[in-house]
Amino acid sequence: MAVEPAPVNDDLIEALRAVVGPRLSTSAAVREQHGRDESYHTPHPPDVVVFAESTGEVAGIVKACARRRVPVIPFGAGTSLEGHVAALHGGVCIDLGGMDRVVAVNPEDMDATVQAGVTRAQLNTHLRDTGLFFPIDPGAEASIGGMTATRASGTNAVRYGTMRENVLALIVVLADGRVIRTSRRARKSAAGYDLTRLFVGSEGTLGVITEITLRLYGIPEAVSAAVCAFPTVADAVDTVILTIQSGVPVARIELLDSRQMAAVNGYSKLDYAVAPTLFFEFHGTERAVAEQAETVQAIAAGLGGENFAWATRPEERDKLWKARHDAYYASVALRPGCRGWATDVCVPISRLAECITETTADLEKSPLTATIVGHVGDGNFHVVLVIDPDDTEEIAEAERFNGRLVMRALAMDGTCTGEHGIGHGKMDFLVAEHGEAVGVMRTIKRALDPDNIMNPGKIVRV
């Protein structure tokens, strides 16, 4: 049923101007900027960019496009990694960056409602006097709308979950311009199909998310972080498994391989041991944090983990996590002029050591420059391939390597993407992963977007 999208014409531009006035651009620079994300994928600029400031405006824009069967591509902060914002069939990009209002904070209920363009850091700044915070931290300064649309997570999902667990309700503009609210603010509900979860991770292909109600958490009384080096990756991962099994509610537990540690040392002027290393963070009361740290230190010591380096003062912790957050940029800096390509498999934790070990062996046989960094408490790790974007053979080799990595993860009952999403970069892997279930996804896509105008060419082929 592949529906051919229609082109943008003057009539549509006029209709869009009636909705957003002067907040519309067809300039090459603005279009270029909105057709690319932070990945290696080839940019695809939209035909026109509109800057929406309300749900009503988004509904007006979508209606104007729907009437003419023109594609609609939502744009948050442009930090996605699988070509989610690429206008593969042209069309109208809706920049939601101007929807940057924190609509409501309910401290008693520990929730907040934000417009889609609010960023994670902006929300936490807004919350600073409430004693509450929003924990999900994908590293990039992403928008909450984009994080919702890609089912993002990051370093502390092991404790606080992903966007899947932390979105309570959404306002969504559907493909025909209707506006729905997917849920009330109650913490749980058994009222009908879980539309909230259907739209979380739908990458703009079923509707445009314009408002998000999120769970918040109390800022822990005490926070403590630590770094510990291990003889092998397997020892580090076994430490993770035992930690999770022991029930320690660790807030973050991140693995960096030797090459990644060398890159971080170079980039951030640090002198960590060049060895497989775990970064930990513990949240709780003073007593609970001390107890957690004690338990984990004992587990690590049993597996050759040495020189637990503690960071309890905020500035020490910030330095430690800055090094972790900069890991991607540190890797890319290994080869000036090159771009990063972050793979994203996630496997059951019992298979993690095996998956990383086999992947490391595969890397050693390949000519690729790469580091490994992972949210290992969840079984999720990224190989950061550092690629010359002009070297087609290198790109082909990276594709082959990534294909082998994904198939290895799927054979271990894992997923091709733990947190980056499918976009147009992983559509074939989605079929390999889900089989017949992709048919159900396609049925849902066709039912909710019969003219295939919502971010077409992403997730499923219709």
Next chain:
Amino acid sequence: MAVEPAPVNDDLIEALRAVVGPRLSTSAAVREQHGRDESYHTPHPPDVVVFAESTGEVAGIVKACARRRVPVIPFGAGTSLEGHVAALHGGVCIDLGGMDRVVAVNPEDMDATVQAGVTRAQLNTHLRDTGLFFPIDPGAEASIGGMTATRASGTNAVRYGTMRENVLALIVVLADGRVIRTSRRARKSAAGYDLTRLFVGSEGTLGVITEITLRLYGIPEAVSAAVCAFPTVADAVDTVILTIQSGVPVARIELLDSRQMAAVNGYSKLDYAVAPTLFFEFHGTERAVAEQAETVQAIAAGLGGENFAWATRPEERDKLWKARHDAYYASVALRPGCRGWATDVCVPISRLAECITETTADLEKSPLTATIVGHVGDGNFHVVLVIDPDDTEEIAEAERFNGRLVMRALAMDGTCTGEHGIGHGKMDFLVAEHGEAVGVMRTIKRALDPDNIMNPGKIVRV
């Protein structure tokens, strides 16, 4: 598009026998038993009951029904409360009780895969030597398949979440007999639409869930429970709010009102104070549990909570929670010969005291016999109305009371059902709650079940 379902005929019976052999019944007693749940709703027996023992058999049964447009109603343990198993349009009931195998336990990954007919207690018995347990406890001895289909929760959702958060993957037989697996075993994934969450809570209307992969948790090193009486319901609820806000990871926190406490004393031969009462449970290390209990006791004392009665030994705790679990039966026993009608609203916790207080005032003006018991950490509470099933005026009064209660909860941004589901008992309330979003649910239902054979007449009208 209301599709008229077809009747069961000899040709279908023959086709079903080809799948399940002698495991098929058309006897009145078996049909009666499969047309009723534990609620006040009028039973609707199916035309035939088949007892499936594998996903393949379920697929064969559904295919035979689909070819003839005959309704399919899945049946677990029959403990639902909104008429979910009623064969409103006749058809074939698939009893999944014989699918009672624990398929796999992965202790390292802290997950297990079970067939739909496995019960919660059966799974925990199976797990007893692993140090792990499955926490969701709806009170009734429900099947895991039924708990999944209704998005159940119960007393410890405040700590461990609901079925929404604890199902990792499903095997589902679709309306045309195709079999899908909704997800891999990885803890998180951003791969496509969240079909797992779409089927959790779909009440058999989109497909038959035959296998479920669940998260498990380590059995806590220490468990401690306590009972505490308060001057007013508001004081008790304020204690709950402060406890949640203080970040204490309380495992259970249940409210019983004065009438419920009187009923429990009478039924379970106990001598608790007849006052609004909280039941608590704490899980963790010895030190953590002591610290949590200390914090909560201090909060309660500040709000007039008196005589914290501790139960640390397993047999004391069992007695305490047996009293709580029997609350429903204790209420029903207040009027011999009567049936229970459990309402199920859930509101943001900031509105909980107000909602319960207004509801209590409403009850006092009505002639109804009722108690209140609630999973107050989630904002969810049940008014248990004790109804003479032969008194039509009393039933009408209960309906009016429940209608006022639901509208009160919706006005407070709550839901008509925290954990029981919609069934055919709350379809109008679903529309009141979700508005336009019910149209999206209907679109999904029509797309995935175009002939309306999957548990027709539940959740949405097609």
